[in-house]
Amino acid sequence: MSRVAVIGAGYVGLTTAACLADLGNDVIVVDINREKINQLLHNHVPFFEPGLIELVERNTKAGRLNFTTSYSEAVPGAEYAIIAVSTPEGEGGEADLSFVEAAAGSIADAMDGPLVVVNKSTVPPLTGDMVSKVLRNRNQKHTAEVVSNPEFLREGSAIQDFMHPDRIVIGSHDRAAGEKVAKLYEPLNAPILITPNIYTAEMVKYASNAFLAARISFINEIARISERVGADAKLVAEGMGMDKRIGPSYLDVGLGYGGSCLVGEETVLVRRGDRVSLTALAQVFTEFSSIEETEVLAWQPETGSVGFARVSAATMRPFAGEIFEVRTQMGRRVLCTPDHPFVTRDGVKLASELGPEDCLPIAISSQSGAELARSQELVRSGAHMSAGAATEVAVRTELSSGLWRGVGMHVAAEQVPLPDLTWTQPIENKRALLAGYWRGDGSWSYVRGGPSVILE
Numbered sequence: 001m002s003r004v005a006v007i008g009a010g011y012v013g014l015t016t017a018a019c020l021a022d023l024g025n026d027v028i029v030v031d032i033n034r035e036k037i038n039q040l041l042h043n044h045v046p047f048f049e050p051g052l053i054e055l056v057e058r059n060t061k062a063g064r065l066n067f068t069t070s071y072s073e074a075v076p077g078a079e080y081a082i083i084a085v086s087t088p089e090g091e092g093g094e095a096d097l098s099f100v101e102a103a104a105g106s107i108a109d110a111m112d113g114p115l116v117v118v119n120k121s122t123v124p125p126l127t128g129d130m131v132s133k134v135l136r137n138r139n140q141k142h143t144a145e146v147v148s149n150p151e152f153l154r155e156g157s158a159i160q161d162f163m164h165p166d167r168i169v170i171g172s173h174d175r176a177a178g179e180k181v182a183k184l185y186e187p188l189n190a191p192i193l194i195t196p197n198i199y200t201a202e203m204v205k206y207a208s209n210a211f212l213a214a215r216i217s218f219i220n221e222i223a224r225i226s227e228r229v230g231a232d233a234k235l236v237a238e239g240m241g242m243d244k245r246i247g248p249s250y251l252d253v254g255l256g257y258g259g260s261c262l263v264g265e266e267t268v269l270v271r272r273g274d275r276v277s278l279t280a281l282a283q284v285f286t287e288f289s290s291i292e293e294t295e296v297l298a299w300q301p302e303t304g305s306v307g308f309a310r311v312s313a314a315t316m317r318p319f320a321g322e323i324f325e326v327r328t329q330m331g332r333r334v335l336c337t338p339d340h341p342f343v344t345r346d347g348v349k350l351a352s353e354l355g356p357e358d359c360l361p362i363a364i365s366s367q368s369g370a371e372l373a374r375s376q377e378l379v380r381s382g383a384h385m386s387a388g389a390a391t392e393v394a395v396r397t398e399l400s401s402g403l404w405r406g407v408g409m410h411v412a413a414e415q416v417p418l419p420d421l422t423w424t425q426p427i428e429n430k431r432a433l434l435a436g437y438w439r440g441d442g443s444w445s446y447v448r449g450g451p452s453v454i455l456e
C-alpha cells in the first residue's frame with residue numbers, strides 16, 4: 001500500500017483522503033487552516049457529507065489517516081502528494097490559482113525524494129505546467145512528476161461518487177507517473193482513461209463542467225419557450241432524454257446550478273425533538289449532525305404550504321460581492337445574494353430581479369395556508385463586501401418586530417413551544433410576538449407543557 005499526502009482538507013481533500021485510507025493506503029492530510037485540522041484531530045468533520053464522519057473515524061482509529069498543519073510532517077516519505085486546495089473565482093471570473101501555487105511551493109520545500117504530484121483541484125488547462133515549474137524552481141535536488149487527475153464528485157454523494165465513479169481521468173506527460181496514479185484507483189474497478197499529456201485531462205474537467213452547465217441553461221431556455229407556447233417543459237425534457245444520443249441526466253428544468261445564497265446570520269426556525277428555536281444559519285451549519293434529526297420551517301412547493309422539513313445536508317459557500325436585502329410589507333427581511341431565487345406570484349425570480357410590484361408568499365397560519373406579501377423595498381446594500389474571495393460574508397442580522405410577529409403567528413398556528421431566543425428580546429419584540437400570537441388564533445400559549453407568559 002502507498003503513502004499519500006493530501007493537500008487541503010476541504011470536501012475534495014478530505015473525501016479523497018478518507019476513501020484512499022479506506023482502500024488501505026497510509027494517508028496524511030495537510031491544511032493551513034489550524035482550526036480545521038484541530039477539529040479533525042478531535043474527530044470532528046467541519047462539514048456534513050453522508051458517511052464521511054464514519055469513514056474518518058474508522059480510518060483514524062486504524063492509524064491509516066492522520067492530519068497535520070505541517071508539510072514537513074506530511075510530504076517526506078510520501079510517494080504521492082495530491083493537491084486538493086481551493087480555486088475560487090478571481091475578480092474577473094478567472095480561477096484564482098494562488099492556493100495551488102502556494103501548495104506546490106510548500107511541497108517543493110518539504111520533499112526529500114522523487115514524488116508524484118497529483119493535481120485534483122479544478123484548474124484551467126496549462127496549470128500543470130505552472131505547478132511543474134514551481135516544483136523545479138524551488139527544489140533542484142529531487143524530481144517531481146505532475147499528473148492531472150480531476151475530481152468529479154458531487155457534494156452530498158461525495159463518497160459514493162469517489163468509490164463508484166463513472167470514470168477516472170488521469171493525464172501526464174510522463175506515462176509511468178500516470179500509471180502509478182492509476183494504481184491508487186485499481187481496487188475501484190472503474191474505467192480509467194489515461195491521456196498521453198496533462199493538457200487533455202485538464203481539458204476533460206473544464207469541458208465536462210461547461211457541458212453540464214450548458215445542458216441546464218439549455219433546458220431552462222426550452223422551458224421558457226415551452227411556457228409561452230403552452231407546452232409542458234418537463235415532458236419536453238422527458239421526450240428528449242429518451243433519445244440515447246441525448247440521455248435524461250441534467251435536463252431537469254429548474255433553478256439552475258446555484259448553491260447557498262442566504263447569509264450566515266439569517267435566521268430560520270429550527271425544531272429538534274420538542275425544542276423550537278430561531279437559529280442563525282451559520283449556527284445550523286456548525287451544529288448540524290446526521291445523527292440528531294434537525295428540521296427547519298420551510299416552504300413546501302408541492303403542497304403550497306409551510307411546514308417543518310428535515311434538513312438532509314448543510315452546505316455553505318464563500319461569497320464576495322453585493323448582498324441584497326429584500327423586505328416585505330409585513331416586516332420580514334432577508335439578506336441574500338443577488339442570485340437567490342424567490343417564488344413570486346408571477347413565477348420564480350432572482351433577488352436581483354425583484355421589484356416593489358412583486359408578491360412573495362409568506363406563512364400566515366396553517367388554516368389560511370400561504371399568503372402573498374408585497375416586496376415593499378429592495379435595498380442594495382453595498383456595505384456588505386467581504387475582504388477576500390474566500391472570506392465568509394460579514395452581515396448584521398435584524399430580528400425585527402415584523403419577524404417576531406411572524407414567529408408569534410407560527411407558534412399559535414402550529415402549537416409549538418416558544419423559541420428560546422424570545423426571553424432575551426427587547427420589550428418591543430416580545431410585544432410583536434404576542435401581537436402575532438393573537439393574530440394567529442387567539443388562544444393562550446403553554447411553553448414546554450407548563451403555563452407561561454411572554455411579557456415578564
Ligand SMILES: NC(=O)c1ccc[n+]([C@@H]2O[C@H](COP(=O)([O-])OP(=O)(O)OC[C@H]3O[C@@H](n4cnc5c(N)ncnc54)[C@H](O)[C@@H]3O)[C@@H](O)[C@H]2O)c1
Binds near residue numbers: 031099
Ligand atoms: N466541492 C466539490 O464538489 C468539488 C467537486 C469537484 C472539484 N472540486 C474542486 O476541488 C478543489 C477543492 O475544492 P473543495 O470544495 O474541497 O474546497 P474547500 O474550500 O472545501 O477546501 C480547500 C481546502 O484547502 C485548504 N488550503 C488552501 N490553501 C492551502 C495550502 N496552501 N496548503 C494546504 N491547504 C490549503 C483550505 O484551508 C481548505 O480547507 C477546488 O478546485 C474545487 O473547484 C470541488
